[in-house]
Amino acid sequence: MKLKIxxxxxxxxxxxALTALVIILVAYTYFDNNRNTTAQPEKIYYVINPYENVxxxxxxxxxxxxxTHSTNSDGINSVRDxxxxxxxxxxxxxxxxxxxxxxxxxxAIGFSSITAKRLTEISTGLGRSGNPMxxxxxxxxxxSVEHINTFWASFINTYDDMQTDVILxxxxxxxxxxxxxxxxxxxGYAADDKISAAASNNITNIKKYTNIFLEYSSCVGMExxxxxxxxxxxxxxxxxxxxxxxxxxxxxxxxxxGDDAHSREAAGYAWNVMLMPELNQAETRTAMxxxxxxxxxxxxxxxxxxxxxxxxxxxxxxxxxxxLYLLGQxxxxxxxxxxxxxxxxxxxxxxxxxxxxxxxxxxxxxxTIELNDYLRYIGSYVRAQLKSETGIAFTQPFGIKKIALx
Numbered sequence: 001m002k003l004k005i006x007x008x009x010x011x012x013x014x015x016x017a018l019t020a021l022v023i024i025l026v027a028y029t030y031f032d033n034n035r036n037t038t039a040q041p042e043k044i045y046y047v048i049n050p051y052e053n054v055x056x057x058x059x060x061x062x063x064x065x066x067x068t069h070s071t072n073s074d075g076i077n078s079v080r081d082x083x084x085x086x087x088x089x090x091x092x093x094x095x096x097x098x099x100x101x102x103x104x105x106x107x108a109i110g111f112s113s114i115t116a117k118r119l120t121e122i123s124t125g126l127g128r129s130g131n132p133m134x135x136x137x138x139x140x141x142x143x144s145v146e147h148i149n150t151f152w153a154s155f156i157n158t159y160d161d162m163q164t165d166v167i168l169x170x171x172x173x174x175x176x177x178x179x180x181x182x183x184x185x186x187x188g189y190a191a192d193d194k195i196s197a198a199a200s201n202n203i204t205n206i207k208k209y210t211n212i213f214l215e216y217s218s219c220v221g222m223e224x225x226x227x228x229x230x231x232x233x234x235x236x237x238x239x240x241x242x243x244x245x246x247x248x249x250x251x252x253x254x255x256x257x258g259d260d261a262h263s264r265e266a267a268g269y270a271w272n273v274m275l276m277p278e279l280n281q282a283e284t285r286t287a288m289x290x291x292x293x294x295x296x297x298x299x300x301x302x303x304x305x306x307x308x309x310x311x312x313x314x315x316x317x318x319x320x321x322x323x324l325y326l327l328g329q330x331x332x333x334x335x336x337x338x339x340x341x342x343x344x345x346x347x348x349x350x351x352x353x354x355x356x357x358x359x360x361x362x363x364x365x366x367x368t369i370e371l372n373d374y375l376r377y378i379g380s381y382v383r384a385q386l387k388s389e390t391g392i393a394f395t396q397p398f399g400i401k402k403i404a405l406x
Contacts, residue, residue, distance in 0.1 A: 041404070041405045042375055042402045042403065042404050042405065043342070043372050043375070043402065043403060043405060044341075044342035044371040044372050044375070044378075044400060044401070044402060045342075045401055045402065045403040046400075046401035047339050047341075047342065047344065047371070047398055047399065047400060047401075048250070048252075048398060048399030048400075048401070049337075049339040049344075049398055050252065050254075050290060050291030050292060050396045050397070050398070051275065051291075051292060051337045051339075051396075052339070053290075053292065054275045054292055054337075055277070056275075056335065056336045056337070058277065059275050059276055059277055060275075060276055060277070060278070060279065061273050061274070061275060061333070062092035062093055062273065062274040062275075062276055062279055062284075063090065063091045063092050063093070063271050063272075063273060063274075064091065064092060064093035064094070064095075064271060064272045064273070064274050064284070064293075065086060065091060065093070065094055065095065065258060065259050065261070065267070065270075065271050065272070066093075066095040066097065066136065066139075066149060066151070066178075066256065066258055066272065067095065067097050067141070067149060067180065067223070067226070067258030067259060067260045067261070068082055068086070068094060068095060068096050068097060068259060068260075068261050068267075069082075069096075069097070069098055069099070069141075069260070069261060069262045070082050070096060070098055072096075072098040072101045072103075073098035073099035073100070073101050073141075074098075074099060074262060075098070075261075075262045075263065076262060076263040076264075077263055077264050078113075079096055079103075079106055079113050079114065080106075080113060080114045080118075081264055082094075082096065082261070082264065082267070083096075083106050083114055083122065083133075084114075085264045085267050086133065086267055087122055087128070087133050089267060089268050090128070090131075091133055091271070092131070092132075092133055092134070092274075092279055093133065093134055093135075093136065093274065093279075093284055094133060094134075094135060094136075095135070095136035095139045095149070095151065096135070096136075096139060097139050097140055097141040097149050098140065098141065099140075099141050099143040099147075100140065100141075100142065100143050100144075100156050100157065101140060101156070102138060102139075102140050102154065102155070102156055103135075103136075103137075103138070103139045103140060104137060104138060105119070105135045105137060106119055106122075106135050132279065134279060134280065134281060134284070135281075136151050136152070136281065136284070137151075137152060137281065138150075138151065138152050138153055138154045138175065139151045139152075140156060141180065142156070142157040142161070142166045142170075142177075143157075144157050144158065144159055144160065144161045144162075144166065145160075145161070145162055145163055146163045146179070146180075146182075146185050147179075147180040147181065147184075148163060148166050148167065148170075148177050148178070148179055148180060148219075149177060149178050149180055150166065150170040150175050150176075150177045151175055151176055151177070151285070151288075152174065152175040152176065152281075152285065153169070153170040153173040153174065153175025153176075153177075154173060155169055155170070155173060157169065163179075163212065164212060164215070164216070167212065167216045167218065167219045168216065170218060171216060171218035171219075175218065176218050176219070176220050176285065176288060176289060177218060177219045177220070178219065178220055178221045178222055178223065178254075178256050178288075179209070179212070179219065179221075179222040179223065180222075180223050180226065180258075180260070181223050181226040181227075181231040181232050181235065181260070182205075182209060182222060182223070182232075182235055182238060183196070183199070183200065183226075183231055183232050183233055183234045183235045183238070184231045186199045186200060186202065186205040186234065186238065187199035187202075187234075188200040188205075188232075188233060188234025188235060188237070188238060189230060189231050189232070189233055189234065190233075190234075193233075193302070196233050196234040197234060197237055197302075199234055200234035200235065200237035200238040200241065201237060201241065205238065206238065206241045206242060206245070209222070209238065209242050210241075210242050210245045210246060213242060213246050213251055213253050214246060214249060214251055217251075220253075220254055220288055220289055221253050221254030221255060221256050221288075221291075222235070222238075222239065222242075222253060222254075222255065222256065223235065223255075223256050223257065223258055224236050224239050224255040224256065224257065224295060224394065225256075225257035225258070225270045225295060225297040225299075225300070225394075226257075226258055226260050226270070227259065227260045227261075227266070227269065227270070227317055227318045227319070228269055228270075228298075228299045228306075228315055228316065228317060228318060228319060228323065229270075229297065229299045229300055229301045230301075230316075230317030230318070231260070231317065233301045233302060234302075236255075236300075236302070236394075237302075237360065239253065239255055240357065240359065240360035241360060243380075243381050243383075243397050244359050244360065244379055244380070244381070247379075247380040247381040247397060247399050247400075248379075248380045250399065252291055252396070252397055252399065253397075254288070254291045254293075254396050255295050255394055255396065256272055256295055257270035257271060257272055257295035257296060257297050257394070258270055258271075258272075259271070259319070260318070261318075261319070262318065263318075263319075263320070265319050265320045265321055265323075265324065266318050266319035266320065267319065268319070268327050269297065269298045269299065269319050269323070269326065269327075270295070270296065270297040270298065270299075271295075271296055272293050272294070272295050272296070273293055273294050273295075273296060273333070273334070273393075274287045274288075274292070274293045275287060275292045275293055275294075276292070291396040291397075293396070294334050294393055294394060294395050294396065295393065295394045296331050296332065296333070296391065296392070296393045296394075297331075297391065297392055298326045298327075298329065298331055298390065298391050299315065299326070300387075300392045303387060303392060305387065305388075305389065305390065305391065305392055306326060306329075306390060306391075309322070326390075329390035329391065330350040330388065330390055330391065331350060331388070331390065331391030331392075331393065332348055332349065332350050332351035332386035332387065332388055332391050332392060332393040333348055333349045333350060333386075333393060334346060334347075334348045334386065334393055334395070335347050335348050335349060336348075337395065339398070342370060342371040342372050343368060343369070343370050343371070344368070344369050344371070344382070344384070344398060345367060345368040345369075346367055346368075346384055346386070346395070347367065348386050348393065350388055350391070351386035351387060351388050351393070352387060352388045352389065353365055353386075353387050354366060354367055354384055354385070354386050354387075355384065355385050355387065356369050356374075356382055356383070356384050357382065357383050357384070357385065358374070358377050358378040358379060358381065358382045358383075358400075359377070359378070359379045359381075361377065363377040363378070363382070369382070369384075371400065375402070378400055379400070380399065380400055381397040381398060381399055381400055382397070382398050382400060383395050383396065383397045383398065
């Protein structure tokens with residue numbers, strides 16, 4: 001009797017263990033399959049590098065301002081005065097973009113212009129060791145509903161043209177454009193920082209500009225810095241919101257900086273550095289279209305860079321006699337960008353730190369970033385900014401492609 005009970009007990013234990021093993025195997029298979037189909041780990045497999053074709057050893061770095069006014073619209077100084085100012089400051093490229101006034105070149109009929117002789121001297125670099133400064137033909141700030149800079153397109157908008165009308169006209173004529181100081185129209189320029197940020201995070205504003213960039217490839221970017229960052233305070237926030245939505249479609253929106261100068265004293269505060277094999281209009285256009293440049297500013301208000309005068313009062317909105325001291329300060333520059341696999345490395349000058357941003361959030365600090373270490377923070381792009389106490393330089397966005405691992 002006792003033997004029968006023991007055999008029965010052993011059999012029950014064996015069956016229970018076997019059942020438990022089957023349950024464990026079924027559960028493991030279920031969760032393993034579920035992991036493979038819905039929660040697979042990822043890694044970076046490709047970085048779209050806007051600087052891929054830049055030869056950092058051989059290419060020149062050409063300083064450019066694409067947003068300048070004269071007495072042909074609401075500027076204080078003549079074309080001649082503005083050209084001479086930028087030439088004296090060492091600029092290589094200058095676009096005169098008067099409101100609803102088409103600029104052909106600096107001595108065209110109708111301008112408060114320089115002479116043909118002086119144009120030749122500037123075009124050959126007289127007094128600058130043979131380093132010339134060039135113009136951008138057929139440039140204007142189309143200023144009806146919202147302001148847009150157009151280049152290489154011979155037209156002036158009508159008063160009731162909408163923003164997309166201007167972009168389409170420019171595109172149909174073979175030109176390119178960029179959107180100017182959108183914060184002026186979104187409310188991102190508000191004095192209150194919370195209101196400024198909220199406007200730049202407003203989904204209606206974000207969708208509006210996202211749709212424009214997805215629809216019109218000839219609109220190559222937007223100003224992320226304008227003047228002394230008063231009209232553009234929230235535009236880096238807006239830019240990141242736009243990039244988050246356009247780069248998954250391989251649509252890159254390049255960030256521009258511009259003086260929007262209305263006087264000689266307003267020159268020299270924000271610029272673009274074009275990375276090109278030689279200085280001419282064709283190469284300038286190629287760099288603008290492909291993102292082979294970086295943007296620099298002496299002021300970035302949300303970053304606390306030169307936001308205040310030395311006495312603590314917030315700095316004015318446009319350069320004048322009171323801001324000329326800023327022109328003696330250094331600003332960061334970029335000397336090389338290398339992308340090797342999923343690693344991006346930047347070297348530069350006159351900076352204290354390099355910050356990396358993805359989807360509008362700071363994810364890392366340092367000269368080098370290994371993207372696979374930050375996968376959970378990265379959507380479809382990453383960009384960098386080099387900062388000091390007296391300036392900031394912005395790279396263009398790097399596109400990020402991921403692959404799921406089995």
